[in-house]
Amino acid sequence: MTPLRMRGLFKSAAFAVFAAMAAAGLTAPASAESVLRVAMTAADIPDYTGAPDQGYEGYRFAGYTLYDALALWDLSSSDKAADIKPGLATSWTIDPANSKRWVYKLRQGVKYHDGCDWNADSAIWNFDRVRDPKSPQFNPRHVGQMGTYVANIASVDKIDDYTIAINTKVANSLFPYEMAMYYMISNCAVTADKNDYKAYAAAPSGTGPYKFSSVSPHERLELVKNDKYWDPARVPKHDRLVLLPMPEASTRAAALLSGQVDFVEAPSPDTIPRLKGAGMQIVTVPYPHNWDYMFRMDVPPFNNLKVRQAANYAVNRQDMVDMLQGVATAATQTLIPSQAWYGKPVTYDYDPDKAKALLKEAGCSPCKIKVGISTSGSGQMQPLPMNELVKEQLDEAGFEVELVPMDWNALIGVFLSGAKGTEYNAINFSMAPIDPVQGILKKWMTSYAPPNCCNWGFYSNPAVDKLGAEATAEFDPAKRDALLTQMNEAVVADASELYIVHDLNPRALSPKLSGFVQAQSWFQDLTPIVVAP
Structure with a gap:
């Protein structure tokens, strides 16, 4: 299937579903109160009691806002x-x-x-x-x-x-x-509630720039600005923040076009021209993000280096970038070039013939794999059409891919439990390598395999473990960065995951908004945003 045909997968009929949304109160209030309404990719309200779920989107909207x-x-x-x-x-x-x-x-x-x-x-x-x-x-x-x-x-x-x-x-x-x-x-709040966290959820209390106002389960979380925030520069420039779960990209875009939200996470590439034509602001910036396939490495086929290499040679990353209309960049490793530990590792250029040869050498033809994917979610970009394109290219190289879709929180559960004992040979689980702890150490050191953390596929390489231990014990920043760079290069040489693309973090904003600075981060600061009447 061509990238042009794949773009058609983004389209849906969601632009006609907003009578119910208006009835639910998503339209702008009549008062002079300035309200910022955000459409999240999450399928539900993230936990807001100080331990967010829904991936890092939960941290972004229900973590650093309140706490x-x-x-x-x-x-x-x-x-x-x-x-x-x-x-x-x-x-x-x-x-x-x-x-x-x-x-x-x-x-x-x-x-x-x-x-x-x-x-x-x-x-x-x-x-x-x-x-x-x-x-x-x-x-x-x-x-x-x-x-x-x-x-x-x-x-x-x-x-x-x-x-x-x-x-x-x-x-x-x-x-x-x-x-x-x-x-x-x-x-004080938890103690007053006799350590009952369900009671605490009725009036959670942090020190953040926003305070809890109300929640409508599965529909909206409302926060108000904290006038007494300890950092005066980050007292919100709007009065109220309304967070709305909208997992469908086309639904988010339609809500923005109809004036029912002001700020949209991850607009579908197909909708961006229409959004621009309607005067919406489209913002992008590179940031530490990796849209990948994590390999299960304790059993065949991905315990074989040749199979992992074959998968990386089988994917035409430029096709994916084209399908996404330029809101991503091709990935050759977990990290992005602006990070200090990027190094000069081996790269896997598109070479389907080499992929086929490697699978033949590995004795895996057809090479059957089952991949867990999400239908939406924090950092997952446009997971359904993207995974269909990956499947098509892997199949053409000699794999036989079965995609198993599920909601985002279910996939998070698969990730947290680890690969052993699951039915999956890989999962499409985007990560935020925001620092060397999350981006290198916890992904690849044997000691961080579940339940300890994030080495989902149980990757284990004594040389990598040694470099990681030396890096954590090194307090000289330059020497530590050198060790982390060596570690990253070794992991890439092992084809430790299927590198596909880095997101450019697209967001769509109403022309009424000003002041937003798109940081090179998974997290964003909403406090500077001014909402014009």
Whole structure:
């Protein structure tokens, strides 16, 4: 099937479904209140109690809006890859006498939305809600969503009211990145609710730039600006934020065109010309994103390097870029060129004849594989037509691909449980290699295989593990980056996944909006957006 014919798969009849949406109250309010209405790709409201689900889209809209972490992502620029900056901690330093002890100075004068004080006691309480099964606030569901970020913590000591020391199990020079992903919630609110998180969900409380207003299950989450946010520069420039799950790309575009939303995630490439013609703003920027197939490597066929190489040679990435009308770039590895650990690894150019020869050498013809895919979801771009194109090209090279579609949260469940014991030889699960911890270490080190984290396919290479251990123990940034680069190059040489494309993060905005800065990040800051009347 040609890319032109594939584009037709994006089309649907969703442009005629909005009477019900208007009846549900998605039209603009009559009051002078400025409201930003966002159409998410999520199929449901992400968890908003401090441990988001729905992938990193949940973090983007129900995490960093309501809550803060010890470190935050600097999302103020579109010119460079985002890095971390002080958040609820003003600084962090390694103990010169102990490479496993981090001293965090906490920000003073910060209050949760319910008036509770942020301090060392609150920080330790928050770590215990995931770390300590004996604590009254322990939340098993939060463990599933957030446990990986605190798995290396051995203990947390209170030095004074605004200083804590975090003792890690092993030395890890990259530990501060983990602390940018772990949200702090009001200990006062949970305690007042007698540690009942269902009750807490009725009035959740963080320290973030937005406060909870209301939720309509499966329909909308409404937040209001926090006028007393500790960083005056990030007090939202609008009064209310309405988050709406809309998994169908054409539905999101139609909602924008009809004026029922103002901000659309991941517009379908086929709709972009129409959106531009209607005066909508289309914004794109490269960012750390990888749309790939993760291989299961404990059993055939992908435990064979030749089969993994064959898959990479079988895919014409430019066809995918063309089908997406330029809102993606061809991927030759997990990372993007602007990241320090990109290196100069081997590349897999389109060569279907070589793919066929490798499959023949591997004795896998036809090479049958079952691939789990999602119908939508955070970072999944346009998964159905994209996966059909990948299937077509793999089949032409000698594979026999069975695609198994499911909703996004179901695929997240498959990912979190790991490949062993599943029916899948691969999954199409986009990832955010936003830092070397998430993008390299947790994807490829043997120790991070499930249930410990994110090495879904149980990839294991002693040389890679050695480089990863050396990198985490190295506190000199230049030396550490060199080790991480070597590690990344080794992983690519192993054809450790099927590299396909990097997203360019397209979004469509109403002409009424101004002030948005599209960061080179999976996460975005909505607070600067001004909504004109």
